[in-house]
Amino acid sequence: MRRSQLVKTFWAQVSGKSEDIGSEALARMLIVYPQTKTYFAHWKDTSPNSANAKKHGITVMGGVADAVTKIDDLKAGLLSLSELHAFTLRVDPANFKILSHCILVVMANMFPEDFTPQVHVAMDKFLSALALALAEKYR
């Protein structure tokens, strides 16, 4: 099965839980990589179970879901999101890798039977391409 097809198929299987995946991934990121909390100093509560964190995880995962539909041209599809991250949010792109890792951990954790090595490599490649497209407008 072609890589992008693997991503789309797996995503179709798990998209019902995408909000849980997003919140869980973000929570893990804040706990396992505490330096990422620096981007959320404007939240009164940066604890992983806070309403802010949950909501943000859902927002981010919504972006990932959207990217799945644009998998054949991520650069064009994520242009405005890239501008947002480059000029407004200014998130160090190293953090994309960190969050991607957390997303993969959550997928393995929640879908142990479906997150096969083949799905894993396809998702890892997809998230890397997503991160690259997101960093496109940085410089």
Next chain:
Amino acid sequence: MVEWTEQERTTITNIFTNLNYEDVGPKALCRCLIVYPWTQRYFGAFGNLYNAEAIMSNPNIAAHGITVLHGLDRAVKNMDNIKATYAELSVLHSEKLHVDPDNFKLLSDCLTIVIAAKLGKDFTPETQATFQKFLAVVVSALGRQYH
């Protein structure tokens, strides 16, 4: 020196006490070879690695996965002195096996994901943080003797 809380020591000990080495070892190594195919460069003598199915049914890879996973036992037993504990293994990986130390991180990420799949609800964010901290210390120790 790395500081470990009582909670962290317990977490690590529990994971390894209840670990099915024969299952997790092969899974972790196979995943590494599939997800990061360039790591196959070190396994030219292991037989058929042509595709994911071949890798996952390769008995040499499975055996080696178990060996590598048991390599972590000495860290579990010597958590306060991981650096010294791995000095010899570090020299081996550098001088004899010529493994790029970047690969240690790749394998440890795959092991984290396999454990995440195995432990389900028990793999809490705190457990993940502790496990990744443990693996990071081992990875650092293994890269220490490279020059």
